[in-house]
Amino acid sequence: KAGVTQTPRYLIKTRGQQVTLSCSPISGHRSVSWYQQTPGQGLQFLFEYFSETQRNKGNFPGRFSGRQFSNSRSEMNVSTLELGDSALYLCASSPDSGLNTGELFFGEGSRLTVL
Amino acid sequence: DQQVKQNSPSLSVQEGRISILNCDYTNSMFDYFLWYKKYPAEGPTFLISISSIKDKNEDGRFTVFLNKSAKHLSLHIVPSQPGDSAVYFCAASQGSARQLTFGSGTQLTVLP
Numbered sequence: 001k002a003g004v005t006q007t008p009r010y011l012i013k014t015r016g017q018q019v020t021l022s023c024s025p026i027s028g029h030r031s032v033s034w035y036q037q038t039p040g041q042g043l044q045f046l047f048e049y050f051s052e053t054q055r056n057k058g059n060f061p062g063r064f065s066g067r068q069f070s071n072s073r074s075e076m077n078v079s080t081l082e083l084g085d086s087a088l089y090l091c092a093s094s095p096d097s098g099l100n101t102g103e104l105f106f107g108e109g110s111r112l113t114v115l
Numbered sequence: 116d117q118q119v120k121q122n123s124p125s126l127s128v129q130e131g132r133i134s135i136l137n138c139d140y141t142n143s144m145f146d147y148f149l150w151y152k153k154y155p156a157e158g159p160t161f162l163i164s165i166s167s168i169k170d171k172n173e174d175g176r177f178t179v180f181l182n183k184s185a186k187h188l189s190l191h192i193v194p195s196q197p198g199d200s201a202v203y204f205c206a207a208s209q210g211s212a213r214q215l216t217f218g219s220g221t222q223l224t225v226l227p
């Protein structure tokens with residue numbers, strides 16, 4: 001079974017630009033979550049999608065947005081990039097929305113550098 | 116306000132000995148706790164978890180202990196192996212939410 005796939009793996013943007021990151025969950029997984037990892041703040045929850053609906057949202061500004069498609073693939077977008085948005089963006093999928101085992105399956109991440 | 120804390124940024128252990136990684140939390144509403152392992156350039160991988168209704172869960176060389184009164188959990192690895200060298204994250208969740216709150220991680224180095 002293929003794992004969680006994130007694209008692109010690495011990208012460089014300049015301040016003020018916007019970026020879109022893509023995530024393909026494990027086949028059959030309907031929940032997709034996004035996390036930001038930075039050296040100073042660690043892993044922080046961005047949002048979670050299930051059946052094309054955002055179910056939970058972390059404490060990030062409105063510049064961070066996401067969506068989920070009918071095939072469970074998800075994208076996240078960051079607009080008006082700031083230097084502090086440089087981070088590893090991790091996508092995670094999980095198989096079941098009802099039973100919370102808490103186990104998430106993470107992708108390798110998209111490393112964003114903002115210059 | 117850090118709700119999940121891992122106060123030791125790093126830990127070095129000799130191969131074959133026990134590794135003990137610690138984690139404290141402040142939110143008493145957390146009811147599920149997990150440990151993830153992360154190698155460089157890879158995403159975190161799930162290691163072991165424990166529900167708040169238990170105080171111990173064991174899986175092979177890995178055991179997680181939960182002390183609810185102290186709001187403390189620990190991960191024991193016995194025996195430690197060089198391949199265990201990685202960053203270990205403690206995480207917690209509440210209810211049915213898929214939102215995990217992570218600690219800052221502990222870099223474990225197992226010396227041969």
